[in-house]
Amino acid sequence: MAIKFSGEFEVKKNPEEVFDFLTDPNRFASLLPDFQNLIVQDANHFTLKVNVGISYIKGSADVKIELAEADRPRRAQYKGQGAVAGGNVTMVAAFDLLPVANGGADGVVLETVLGTKVNWQGEAQIFGRLASVAGGMLEPLGKKQIQKLIDGLQAALG
Secondary structure, three states: OEEEEEEEEEEOOOHHHHHHHHOOHHHHHHHOOOEEEEEEEEOOEEEEEEEEEEOOEEEEEEEEEEEEEEEOOOEEEEEEEEEEOOEEEEEEEEEEEEEEEEOOOOOOOOOEEEEEEEEEEEEEEEEOHHHHHHHHHHHHHHHHHHHHHHHHHHHHHO
């Protein structure tokens, strides 16, 4: 079962600051819904432990994540996989960052970066008993959890 998600938001920080935040798991991991623990292996690899559960299938999941693409300050993409209660999950999540600027007046080419537009998208594939038992409940629950994360990112990036 595949769950796709996407959206956008703007923050007042410049793209470099946003990129640095999004590529540092020590800064954003605790914003994940049901976050338990973070183990950082190196600059591009880490493992997240999160609580998972739907219906009577509950437990925790260790998800191994790789920062697969880092093009500062334009794009960050993560890929991950892990075992969850009753199944497995693979995921891809990407953030594309665009400066928000005001133009100059009277033909003067002056641009001031006022913030960053964050376009985010991703997909999670869920396999196994969890997908067959939870079925139609997974997508709305997944989208709710993603929105909690995005709300947390927006608040943290102010």
